[in-house]
Amino acid sequence: xxxxxxxxxxxxxxxxxxxxxxxxxxxxxxxxxxxxxxxxxxxxxxxxxxxxxxxxxxxxxxxxxxxxxxxxxxxxxxxxxxxxxxxxxxxxxxxxxxxxxxx
Numbered sequence: 001x002x003x004x005x006x007x008x009x010x011x012x013x014x015x016x017x018x019x020x021x022x023x024x025x026x027x028x029x030x031x032x033x034x035x036x037x038x039x040x041x042x043x044x045x046x047x048x049x050x051x052x053x054x055x056x057x058x059x060x061x062x063x064x065x066x067x068x069x070x071x072x073x074x075x076x077x078x079x080x081x082x083x084x085x086x087x088x089x090x091x092x093x094x095x096x097x098x099x100x101x102x103x
Contacts, residue, residue, distance in 0.1 A: 014040065015048060022051050027058035046075045046084045053088070057095075066095060 018033030034052035038044055044052060053068035069092040076085030 015044075018048070018055070019051065022055060025058075027055050031055035031059050031061070043075070046072060046079055046081045049075055050084060050088065053091075062095070062099060066092065069095070 014033050014037040018030050018037060021027075021030035021033055030051070034044070034048065034055055037048070038052065049068060049072045053065050053072060056065040056068055069088045072088035073085045073092065076082060076088060
C-alpha cells in the first residue's frame with residue numbers, strides 16, 4: 001500500500017524538483033514545479049520566489065514574471081531580506097522598461 005504524503009512534504013519534494021531543474025536550466029520543468037509547489041503551500045520562500053520569477057521569464061511569461069518579482073519584493077521586505085527586495089525592484093524596473101520600449 002502506498003503511503004500518502006502530507007502537503008508540506010509533497011510541496012518540499014516538488015520544490016526540490018524545481019530547484020534541480022533550474023540548476024540544469026530546464027526552464028519549463030522548473031516553472032511547472034515551482035507553480036505546483038506554490039499551489040500546495042501557503043507561501044514560497046524569497047529564494048524560491050526569485051527562482052520562480054526567473055523560470056517564468058525564461059519561458060516567456062512576462063506578466064507572470066512581473067507578478068512574481070512584485071512578490072519577491074514584498075516578501076524580501078517582510079522577511080528582512082532587503083538585498084533580494086532591491087534586486088527584484090531593479091529587475092522589475094528593467095523588465096517594465098523593456099516592455100514599454102518594445103511597445
